[in-house]
Amino acid sequence: MKCDKVYILGGYQTDFARNWSRENKHIVAMMREAYQGSLLSTKVEPSDISAAFIGNFAGELYCKQGNLGAFFVDFDPCFVGLPTSRFEAACASSAVAALSAMAHIMSGIYDLVCLIGVEQMKTVDPVKGGDFLGAATWYEKEAAGIEFPFPKLFGKLGDEYEKRYGLDNKYLARIAAINYGNAKKNPNAQTRHWFMNFEHANTAGKYNAVIDGRIKVTDCSQVTDGAVCLYLASEKYAAKYAKHRQRNLNDIPWILGWGHTTAPIEFAKKVADSAQSEYVLPITRKAIVDAFRRAGLANCWELDVIETHDCFTTSEYMAIDHFGLTKPGESWKAIEAGIIEMGGKLPINPSGGLIGCGHPVGATGARQLLDAYKQVTESAGDYQVDGAQTAATLNIGGTATTNVCFIVSKRH
Amino acid sequence: MVCSINCVAVLGSSGTIGSLVGGLIAQSGIKVYFLSRTLQGAKSGLQKAIAQARSEMISRNIVCGDYDHLLESALEKADLIIESVTEDLAIKQKIYEKIERYRRPDVIIGSTTSSLPLTALVKGRSESFKRNFLSTHFYNPPGKMLACEIAAQTDTDPEIYDFIKDFLENQLCRVLIPVKNIAGFAGNRIAFLLFNRITALAEEHGVEMMDYLIGPYTGRLMPPLATLDLVGLDIHRAIIESLYKNTNDEMHDWFVLPDYINKMIDRRALGNKTKGGFYKKLESGKYVFFDPGTCDYIPAIEPHVAFVEEAKHLIHIGMYREAFTTIKTARGREADIVMNILCTYVAYSYARIGEVTECEFGIDGIDRVMSFGFNWAAPSLIVNMLGGKKAVIELLDERGLEVPQALKSERESVKEVSNSGKYFVAR
Numbered sequence: 017m018k019c020d021k022v023y024i025l026g027g028y029q030t031d032f033a034r035n036w037s038r039e040n041k042h043i044v045a046m047m048r049e050a051y052q053g054s055l056l057s058t059k060v061e062p063s064d065i066s067a068a069f070i071g072n073f074a075g076e077l078y079c080k081q082g083n084l085g086a087f088f089v090d091f092d093p094c095f096v097g098l099p100t101s102r103f104e105a106a107c108a109s110s111a112v113a114a115l116s117a118m119a120h121i122m123s124g125i126y127d128l129v130c131l132i133g134v135e136q137m138k139t140v141d142p143v144k145g146g147d148f149l150g151a152a153t154w155y156e157k158e159a160a161g162i163e164f165p166f167p168k169l170f171g172k173l174g175d176e177y178e179k180r181y182g183l184d185n186k187y188l189a190r191i192a193a194i195n196y197g198n199a200k201k202n203p204n205a206q207t208r209h210w211f212m213n214f215e216h217a218n219t220a221g222k223y224n225a226v227i228d229g230r231i232k233v234t235d236c237s238q239v240t241d242g243a244v245c246l247y248l249a250s251e252k253y254a255a256k257y258a259k260h261r262q263r264n265l266n267d268i269p270w271i272l273g274w275g276h277t278t279a280p281i282e283f284a285k286k287v288a289d290s291a292q293s294e295y296v297l298p299i300t301r302k303a304i305v306d307a308f309r310r311a312g313l314a315n316c317w318e319l320d321v322i323e324t325h326d327c328f329t330t331s332e333y334m335a336i337d338h339f340g341l342t343k344p345g346e347s348w349k350a351i352e353a354g355i356i357e358m359g360g361k362l363p364i365n366p367s368g369g370l371i372g373c374g375h376p377v378g379a380t381g382a383r384q385l386l387d388a389y390k391q392v393t394e395s396a397g398d399y400q401v402d403g404a405q406t407a408a409t410l411n412i413g414g415t416a417t418t419n420v421c422f423i424v425s426k427r428h
Numbered sequence: 429m430v431c432s433i434n435c436v437a438v439l440g441s442s443g444t445i446g447s448l449v450g451g452l453i454a455q456s457g458i459k460v461y462f463l464s465r466t467l468q469g470a471k472s473g474l475q476k477a478i479a480q481a482r483s484e485m486i487s488r489n490i491v492c493g494d495y496d497h498l499l500e501s502a503l504e505k506a507d508l509i510i511e512s513v514t515e516d517l518a519i520k521q522k523i524y525e526k527i528e529r530y531r532r533p534d535v536i537i538g539s540t541t542s543s544l545p546l547t548a549l550v551k552g553r554s555e556s557f558k559r560n561f562l563s564t565h566f567y568n569p570p571g572k573m574l575a576c577e578i579a580a581q582t583d584t585d586p587e588i589y590d591f592i593k594d595f596l597e598n599q600l601c602r603v604l605i606p607v608k609n610i611a612g613f614a615g616n617r618i619a620f621l622l623f624n625r626i627t628a629l630a631e632e633h634g635v636e637m638m639d640y641l642i643g644p645y646t647g648r649l650m651p652p653l654a655t656l657d658l659v660g661l662d663i664h665r666a667i668i669e670s671l672y673k674n675t676n677d678e679m680h681d682w683f684v685l686p687d688y689i690n691k692m693i694d695r696r697a698l699g700n701k702t703k704g705g706f707y708k709k710l711e712s713g714k715y716v717f718f719d720p721g722t723c724d725y726i727p728a729i730e731p732h733v734a735f736v737e738e739a740k741h742l743i744h745i746g747m748y749r750e751a752f753t754t755i756k757t758a759r760g761r762e763a764d765i766v767m768n769i770l771c772t773y774v775a776y777s778y779a780r781i782g783e784v785t786e787c788e789f790g791i792d793g794i795d796r797v798m799s800f801g802f803n804w805a806a807p808s809l810i811v812n813m814l815g816g817k818k819a820v821i822e823l824l825d826e827r828g829l830e831v832p833q834a835l836k837s838e839r840e841s842v843k844e845v846s847n848s849g850k851y852f853v854a855r
Binding site: 031034038039040041042044045046047048049053200209210211212213215216219221222223224 | 455457478481482483484485486488571572574601740743744745746747847849850852853854855
């Protein structure tokens with residue numbers, strides 16, 4: 017039976033401050049903890065799960081481990097024979113896993129999909145890890161032989177803004193300070209106990225080294241170990257789930273809209289292609305606009321909160337105008353006006369985002385969806401945006417190559 | 429009474445705890461005076477604080493100086509004084525005389541001690557000094573270990589106590605453990621009993637074997653004797669002697685220091701700070717281990733015990749409960765040692781409820797200090813892992829350990845295993 021609505025039943029995030037290599041743990045331990053935690057938080061019956069979808073970027077490189085879907089079968093005797101799959105789209109791996117889960121649910125194939133996003137990154141030193149991440153670009157052209165290719169590429173995003181519209185780096189520092197500040201309220205955020213303020217983020221020095229051009233350490237998201245497990249369900253299953261728990265189906269959030277676009281993999285080509293567009297990354301803008309359209313939203317001001325992909329401060333700077341908080345090139349105005357801060361008109365990344373909460377690459381899309389769920393169910397604790405009803409996520413893979421936007425809402 | 433903390437003076441800011449606690453306070457945007465016997469000492473503390481914050485920016489909130497030149501003016505401005513000078517009653521009393529001389533009448537004074545009796549510390553001080561005095565015991569390093577025990581002495585003003593509790597919890601983001609005014613408070617009392625018990629067992633079974641058996645897989649980030657090398661055996665002895673002298677409980681005899689520890693201290697084998705304690709790293713990078721029998725270092729034996737290896741593997745793949753079932757069902761001398769230590773930990777911790785923490789908090793305070801002060805799996809988590817309250821009561825009975833009333837009456841633990849996996853390390 018085909019289904020129009022895909023519901024989110026909640027889930028679980030591991031503590032992103034943990035170093036699982038220091039704990040001498042295999043990547044399966046992370047998946048298992050996330051799964052077991054999700055059972056405790058959602059009370060889903062394992063035997064109800066129709067399939068498990070795993071989002072992961074580079075298990076083969078970081079852990080010498082592929083075929084991650086197979087591990088799920090070990091988690092419960094009733095899973096033997098269960099269909100499982102692993103999805104890869106760089107930093108958007110678990111968002112594309114979620115899209116596929118939606119497609120399977122909407123077409124009536126599955127009723128309840130367990131979605132796990134996972135990445136164990138602290139198995140190698142930062143230089144080697146940076147090289148692995150280069151696989152999310154056109155490696156031969158953009159990453160081979162280059163130390164830390166991604167900061168350089170996202171530095172170029174800032175350069176493009178500067179060229180077209182002007183860019184004062186103090187606004188990037190402000191983005192970093194806001195994300196770190198928000199992360200302090202998130203008990204699972206990697207940086208929740210780290211020191212940060214605007215002055216530190218705005219000043220290069222021994223403890224805030226310049227990586228390349230305008231990108232300093234504080235402009236970057238973290239190398240993070242982490243997993244997130246959540247459940248996507250058909251309306252039929254969600255109704256049964258709600259009834260058994262004496263909950264109202266209308267209180268369970270659903271995916272109101274989605275957008276999914278792919279741009280050419282090379283960053284230089286993306287920028288060249290966008291020369292005539294007022295948006296620096298129009299393919300990313302299209303994913304957002306598609307999600308708005310499917311959700312029936314006129315614009316961003318119908319959202320209450322955004323969890324966006326701030327792999328670097330420049331990517332959040334881009335997201336601000338691409339979501340439509342300002343005219344193209346004027347993201348600084350939203351920053352200056354406090355719009356994106358907690359208590360502002362449209363808070364961005366109350367979780368701390370990738371900069372503050374952490375960025376276990378293959379888990380980030382799932383983490384954003386879970387945080388969107390938490391916000392609209394008023395279960396985000398100290399980082400709750402008051403009265404949030406509708407949340408958007410933007411997860412990008414590569415240099416905004418794969419773009420996935422979800423609108424999560426409990427408006428029915 | 430002080431109604432907000434805008435300025436803090438740290439006395440003993442050259443030391444690790446003084447400098448790092450001072451740094452934490454500066455990180456929260458408060459002006460901090462780093463005071464030490466010498467300006468150089470205070471400045472060395474500032475460097476430690478900067479390294480902890482990983483930012484030079486905090487130095488904007490820090491003023492360094494020595495007692496002779498800056499104490500008077502700093503104390504005139506301070507809303508809170510953190511005293512973190514050497515753990516020596518006479519030295520602390522001397523510094524309190526100075527504080528008494530220059531302090532504002534309403535200033536709050538927090539000592540970072542956990543082993544010296546608070547009543548002895550404030551002997552001879554004015555009524556208002558005593559009213560404003562309490563212990564704020566931070567764990568080391570405070571940037572990573574969030575536990576902070578807070579203890580009032582007889583004359584501490586309850587309003588001051590509540591105010592500082594709120595400050596530590598909300599402004600310094602500490603995990604607060606209200607404790608009673610008793611030597612070692614909660615954390616050191618329990619941990620050092622276990623440490624001392626393990627040093628005694630090392631006489632029979634060897635240092636390397638004890639750290640292997642009671643290794644991280646049993647619910648701790650570091651093996652116990654390696655932890656003591658980090659603490660320093662001189663500090664260990666001082667704590668054990670204070671606990672022996674100032675406490676009395678069903679395991680009091682286990683606070684007697686094995687004689688070989690005195691010999692290690694005499695030989696300056698204090699631990700990491702003297703580049704050798706229980707462990708010594710050779711130039712080749714290999715470790716040798718102190719042999720309590722010969723008082724010499726012996727090469728590694730690299731123990732391999734089947735149930736330990738099986739438990740570690742299960743932890744490696746995230747099957748923590750199954751790992752503890754393996755430990756629990758194992759048989760033999762080594763298994764007895766591990767289970768005796770785990771059961772002692774549980775029995776001793778639950779028996780301290782009401783003595784070191786208020787009964788109304790149950791095991792919660794002790795759980796928190798062991799997790800956030802030592803990175804050990806909390807006693808209630810170990811109970812959970814060993815099969816729950818009923819199973820653990822049987823295990824304690826089997827070992828002739830007194831079953832604490834608090835364990836019998838404790839609600840069955842509902843701790844989520846998935847939240848606590850970080851305490852089980854596959855080593």
